[in-house]
Amino acid sequence: xxxxxxxxxxxxxxxxxxxxxxxxxxxxxxxxxxxxxxxxxxxxxxxxxxxxxxxxxxxxxxxxxxxxxxxxxxxxxxxxxxxxxxxxxxxxxxxxxxxxxxxxxxxxxxxxxxxxxxxxxxxxxxxxxxxxxxxxxxxxxxxxxxxxxxxxxxxxxxxxxxxxxxxxxxxxxxxxxxxxxxxxxxxxxxxxxxxxxxxxxxxxxxxxxxxxxxxxxxxxxxxxxxxxxxxxxxxxxxxxxxxxxxxxxxxxxxxxxxxxxxxxxxxxxxxxxxxxxxxxxxxxxxxxxxxxxxxxxxxxxxxxxxxxxxxxxxx
Amino acid sequence: xxxxxxxxxxxxxxxxxxxxxxxxxxxxxxxxxxxxxxxxxxxxxxxxxxxxxxxxxxxxxxxxxxxxxxxxxxxxxxxxxxxxxxxxxxxxxxxxxxxxxxxxxxxxxxxxxxxxxxxxxxxxxxxxxxxxxxxxxxxxxxxxxxxxxxxxxxxxxxxxxxxxxxxxxxxxxxxxxxxxxxxxxxxxxxxxxxxxxxxxxxxxxxxxxxxxxxxxxxxxxxxxxxxxxxxxxxxxxxxxxxxxxxxxxxxxxxxxxxxxxxxxxxxxxxxxxxxxxxxxxxxxxxxxxxxxxxxxxxxxxxxxxxxxxxxxxxxxxxxxxxxxxxxxxxxxxxxxxxxxxxxxxxxxxxxxxxxxxxxxxxxxxxxxxxxxxxxxxxxxxxxxxxxxxxxxxxxxxxxxxxxxxxxxxxxxxxxxxxxxxxxxxxxxxxxxxxxxxxxxxxx
Numbered sequence: 001x002x003x004x005x006x007x008x009x010x011x012x013x014x015x016x017x018x019x020x021x022x023x024x025x026x027x028x029x030x031x032x033x034x035x036x037x038x039x040x041x042x043x044x045x046x047x048x049x050x051x052x053x054x055x056x057x058x059x060x061x062x063x064x065x066x067x068x069x070x071x072x073x074x075x076x077x078x079x080x081x082x083x084x085x086x087x088x089x090x091x092x093x094x095x096x097x098x099x100x101x102x103x104x105x106x107x108x109x110x111x112x113x114x115x116x117x118x119x120x121x122x123x124x125x126x127x128x129x130x131x132x133x134x135x136x137x138x139x140x141x142x143x144x145x146x147x148x149x150x151x152x153x154x155x156x157x158x159x160x161x162x163x164x165x166x167x168x169x170x171x172x173x174x175x176x177x178x179x180x181x182x183x184x185x186x187x188x189x190x191x192x193x194x195x196x197x198x199x200x201x202x203x204x205x206x207x208x209x210x211x212x213x214x215x216x217x218x219x220x221x222x223x224x225x226x227x228x229x230x231x232x233x234x235x236x237x238x239x240x241x242x243x244x245x246x247x248x249x250x251x252x253x254x255x256x257x258x259x260x261x262x263x264x265x266x267x268x269x270x271x272x273x274x275x276x277x278x279x280x281x282x283x284x285x286x287x288x289x290x291x292x293x294x295x296x297x298x299x300x301x302x303x304x305x306x307x308x309x310x311x312x313x314x315x
Numbered sequence: 316x317x318x319x320x321x322x323x324x325x326x327x328x329x330x331x332x333x334x335x336x337x338x339x340x341x342x343x344x345x346x347x348x349x350x351x352x353x354x355x356x357x358x359x360x361x362x363x364x365x366x367x368x369x370x371x372x373x374x375x376x377x378x379x380x381x382x383x384x385x386x387x388x389x390x391x392x393x394x395x396x397x398x399x400x401x402x403x404x405x406x407x408x409x410x411x412x413x414x415x416x417x418x419x420x421x422x423x424x425x426x427x428x429x430x431x432x433x434x435x436x437x438x439x440x441x442x443x444x445x446x447x448x449x450x451x452x453x454x455x456x457x458x459x460x461x462x463x464x465x466x467x468x469x470x471x472x473x474x475x476x477x478x479x480x481x482x483x484x485x486x487x488x489x490x491x492x493x494x495x496x497x498x499x500x501x502x503x504x505x506x507x508x509x510x511x512x513x514x515x516x517x518x519x520x521x522x523x524x525x526x527x528x529x530x531x532x533x534x535x536x537x538x539x540x541x542x543x544x545x546x547x548x549x550x551x552x553x554x555x556x557x558x559x560x561x562x563x564x565x566x567x568x569x570x571x572x573x574x575x576x577x578x579x580x581x582x583x584x585x586x587x588x589x590x591x592x593x594x595x596x597x598x599x600x601x602x603x604x605x606x607x608x609x610x611x612x613x614x615x616x617x618x619x620x621x622x623x624x625x626x627x628x629x630x631x632x633x634x635x636x637x638x639x640x641x642x643x644x645x646x647x648x649x650x651x652x653x654x655x656x657x658x659x660x661x662x663x664x665x666x667x668x669x670x671x672x673x674x675x676x677x678x679x680x681x682x683x684x685x686x687x688x689x690x691x692x693x694x695x696x697x698x699x700x701x702x703x704x705x706x707x708x709x710x711x712x713x714x715x716x717x718x719x720x721x722x723x724x725x726x727x728x729x730x731x732x733x734x735x736x737x738x739x740x741x742x743x744x745x746x747x748x749x750x751x752x753x754x755x756x757x758x
Binding site for chain 2: 035084085091092095096100101103107110113223226227230280284289291292299303
């Protein structure tokens, strides 16, 4: 019981973090049609910036400055890079972001070295918030939850209550019509790209010290975020949110389940041994097979429901 | 969303009637002769043996040529961006390792020369399974499914021990004692010639394939899949067949990989290898047949050469790639082909001078850029590895300001000069192109 309650909260924290990354990506993908491979790299940059600024000025300035820096980088990428590549078609844009992954990944290693950064949770948040059945819930996780909930409300308000939000919403589904009505769609693109990068940077700031800040964090996060975006469906932030929470829960709970598929077959009278490949797949406990689950889910979704959970159109 | 997998407009188009199923034989013979002669160019006459570094690099080039060409059957020919091509390659590799082990134990009387064929068949079989899932979709959805597949297979390969050997991979021994020509493949020279033989066979087969009705239909589905449907073809079937066939050739490459290195790990399945294929095909030029070959040779040479000297070769590849995507989407061969109409009109001499003037500023910019990147990387990574930066044998002190200033000066001055000269080239190009009898060749 204690296990599942804490796991539930952990899953929620992780899911919200995924949503912070995936929301930007889903907006970029559905509006601009660009599969932005560099999104997770921006997330990594956010963590590194936050570390560097927190060394100089402390955590709270970093919490504000690092995401803004990421947003500016995102805007620069859109204006000076993607817009040029756009003339050569969508595949060129995708490949452009793909090249950025190499450059950002290597530049980070060049600037900060290969070792993980000593980026720690700030002192003021390093205490147990409350405890359930003797297990502590750190205050920092509560803070992460608070930040991501705040972000959720902010973008909801921005999208629903402001004029820019209305145009963005319209451009999500009918980009050609929006530009035909005289709106400056390229500028909307820049805003969305910068905003998405800002959110990715923010996710990096609050996740960098919760997990570790090293040069592998982009590769670790990137594929999962893609899965979330596709499972959630294009053009739908609500679907993206649901998919993030599902994925957070799946990832958290699969770690604690110590049963395998073979155990489920036992009551029917089938006993399997670890003697061949199939047997090995079936007898490996779920806690070890967990990393496979998102990708299986992705393939199944794309096969049977290509538009995703709440998507408005096919990918 | 419109289709993201559209190939750029610059494209070689030969009239159909000139393109017959037979093809000119001499380019292939010349290629073969060069491949056979190459190891002897780098032969170490002083010690009376082959250069091991060059031989291993050439072998790798041979494999990568097959791999890049088979990848381009999807990207260039069918307009399908696949991220799981490494899975087909790696699967061929894993199968070959198991077959070699079986043959070594005397259970399988297959000569080593035919192992790549079996690897190709296993790649074909696996491509049929994956292709059945993936090719039901096209464009972005296809790319995303293949992204899921490659992650799935990489994770699975590190996790399971029976077929994949877990994180350590599986070892084998290529000296199985069964050979068509009585060779033992103990030396890497023999392996190199085996690779060359299979590379030529695979390349000729893939070239032949571009002229078959299936290859033509793949082009049609890439350019306009709705019209292809109206003509009466099912794009899904075309995609599926094309995917399966490219899996066959990727499998051959994987088989040669296993024979050469005698070990296959999850790296042969993982996404970075597929990314490599993408880099090769795109930088070389996905719109032509020779493009990926050129790209494979270039990238492999860069990889082996530059990574020996520098920590940061990925930065250079990334910059090269971004530059190509932005300014030359048809790749290196595309740049060359854009000059074809000008050369035909005999106007090429009007461009030489402005190209020549580009040389100095580009070298200067390159020097400044490489200098900055190297200095930066030596500040952190190099220091951690305890290396010393040296230029032409003289050690450089990275703590002093002089090298930084020099590199910065080269970068800024060279960049500014280059920008000025490219403007002039653009003008010259415009002049020449507008003076062509039939304008609008390329811009």
